[in-house]
Amino acid sequence: MxxxxxxxxxxxxxxxxxxxxxxxxxxxxxxxxxxxxxxxxxxxxxxxxxxxxxxxxxxxxxxxxxxxxxxxxxxxxxxxxxxxxxxxxxxxxxxxxxxxxxxxxxxxxxxxxxxxxxxxxxxxxxxxxxxxxxxxxxxxxxxxxxxxxxxxxxxxxxxxxxxxxxxxxxxxxxxxxxxxxxxxxxxxxxxxxxxxxxxxxxxxxxxxxxxREGQLNPFGIVVVAVVMLAAIVFIVFIERSQRRLVVQYPKRQQGNRMFMGESSFLPLKINTAGVIPPIFASSLLLLPSTIIQFAGMGTNVPEWLAMVQGQIGYGKPGHLALYGLGIIFFCFFYTSIVFNPEETADNLRKYGGFLPGRRPGKQTAEYLDFVLTRLTVLGAAYITIVCLLPEVLISAYSIPFYLGGTSVMIVISVTLDTVAQIQSHLVAHQYEGLIKRSKLRGSGAPKR
CATH class of the missing domain: 1.10.3370.10 (SecY subunit domain)
Structure with missing residues (x-):
């Protein structure tokens, strides 16, 4: 309901x-x-x-x-x-x-x-x-x-x-x-x-x-456009997906009244880390070579550094492999920072909540860590696919500008968040209207 x-x-x-x-x-x-x-x-x-x-x-x-x-x-x-x-x-x-x-x-x-x-x-x-x-x-x-x-x-x-x-x-x-x-x-x-x-x-x-000038393959543009549209649908689906853990609260007595136990949900997002992993991974990979080129040092690069740049340069297989590994690493690393299972389990115990079938405290924290680790595996795979696939297509069809999955993820995430913010303001306004109308009806009631 x-x-x-x-x-x-x-x-x-x-x-x-x-x-x-x-x-x-x-x-x-x-x-x-x-x-x-x-x-x-x-x-x-x-x-x-x-x-x-x-x-x-x-x-x-x-x-x-x-x-x-x-x-x-x-x-x-x-x-x-x-x-x-x-x-x-x-x-x-x-x-x-x-x-x-x-x-x-x-x-x-x-x-x-x-x-x-x-x-x-x-x-x-x-x-x-x-x-x-x-x-x-x-x-x-x-x-x-x-x-x-x-x-x-x-x-x-x-x-x-x-x-x-x-x-x-x-x-x-x-x-x-x-x-x-x-x-x-x-x-x-x-x-x-x-x-x-x-x-x-x-x-x-x-x-x-x-x-139109023949410098880009029209078929490549169509493929990139189709992949981007599919990525938008996929990103929206994943960003809206949650694993809801049931949280039960026991019965409580306040004065002479007994309140029945309530239940709520603890929502865990599949992508807890957001867009931080691809931003960090791409920055670490591309920043050194870009600084060397941008500073006009491209003609004085040592031979060993030129060889490394040739292997992990933008669009190269080595770059894509390291980019994917970097995304996976930062997904787990940043998720461990933004969500602390022990702190969450401790807060649930303070307010009297518990997960059905799990004892409050350490067992609850271990279960939260178990669930979050598996969600992060899915989230890391999702971000890696969304970010690497456009990079592969851009490299394959030699598109001379950046249009990566990171940009698409940011646009969709911010759009969903802004819509949620506007909706919350409207809901708060509706609540205020209901409260004012109830007060007016209460003040106009005949006194006995």
Whole structure:
């Protein structure tokens, strides 16, 4: 039988949306913030020759730069002020989460509730600044090393580039936090989502133009399109899938009343790690070779390093094998961070809940670990297939731009999350309306 919340959600319509003025304000705030972000992706940093940089970028458009360019909505290709996007913030968030599981002081902060979470967020901001400074400095030096890209190389160009790119990242971090607090959904995820969506029309027109000129096989484009559509359906099915463990609560007595035991569900997602594993795996594989090429060192690469690049370069069999192994490793690694079976079992015992047939405490934790391990095997296989299959097709048909399964996963995951956020706001508005109407009926009842 459907719960009250599910019944309300099923009855949502445009009339309910028209009455939810707070939700409308949140949506408008989100749209305005994302428009500001898109404007920033077209403002170039000073001192860079756009034509020379575009020519240098096309030489590595299929590598890690291509992936970052897709995530940033073309800001990397234009070397705009938002070229770094929110990648330093994402890296900093992951590093802080990893440290929170191994550093005792950070682990204590993690358990202190809201106050500890705010302090960890502050550490994340500081680390974001450090990473943004390091990455922007590396980009500035790489631009200078590329012949003809920088009009006036020197200390002033390096300083202005570092300040501009770091400031852009910090502004996007602040903008994402504002969208999270005043808008709809996770602001950082929506920024990445907007970048990917805005770059899709360019990729489609570029594909058609190359096919018309005979540089791309039309059959290859059709195959990639069909695979992408099938991947969308597959991703939606898996992301919506859950393993629900029944949680039983015993009978309890409150005053003279006896409340019967209740039951609920503990939902475990098949893909607990999300899109973090492919992002980490691809970054580790492609970043060193891309930095070498981008810094203009391609002609001075040692022989042993050139041989390694030839074996694990983008699209090579060695790269695909290491990419798949990296995804599997980070799936298990990140799942162990975001879900702690012992902590979950302890929380269930504190609130009097238990899994039928399992004793509270250690036995419950072992069972949760047993179930989660098998779900992670399925999740790792699912992410590996979704991410590797487009890479194989791109390499087989020599498609000169990035369009990977990671982008599709991010778009679908953020879309589902945003729809759920809007639905939760509408359900809350429906509840508020029911409560107000019940109070009015109660106040208007005749007194005895």
């Amino acid at each position: 459907a719960s009250a919340a599910e019944q309300l959600a099923a009855n949502l319509n445009f009339a309910a949306f028209a009455k939810a003025t707070d939700l409308q304000k949140r949506i408008w705030f989100t749209i305005i913030a994302l428009v500001v972000y898109r404007i920033g992706t077209f403002i170039p940093i000073p001192g860079v020759d756009p034509a020379a940089f575009a020519q240098a970028f096309q030489q590595q458009a299929g590598g890690i730069l291509g992936m970052f360019n897709t995530f940033s909505g073309g800001a990397v290709e234009r070397m705009a002020v938002f070229a770094l996007n929110v990648m330093p913030y994402i890296s900093a968030s992951i590093i802080v989460q990893l440290m929170a599981t191994s550093v005792p002081s950070l682990e204590r902060l993690k358990k202190e509730g809201e106050a500890g979470r705010k302090q960890l967020n502050q550490y994340t901001r500081y680390l974001t600044l450090v990473l943004a400074l390091g990455q922007s400095y590396g980009i500035a030096m790489g631009l200078q090393a590329s012949q003809g890209v920088v009009t006036n190389p020197g200390l002033f160009f390096v300083a202005s580039t570092v300040i501009t790119l770091t400031g852009g990242t910090m502004f996007l971090m602040w903008l994402g936090e504002q969208v999270t607090a005043r808008g709809v959904g996770n602001g950082i995820s929506l920024i990445i989502f907007t970048g990917i969506i805005s770059d899709l029309p360019r990729i489609m027109f570029q594909s058609l133009a190359l096919a």
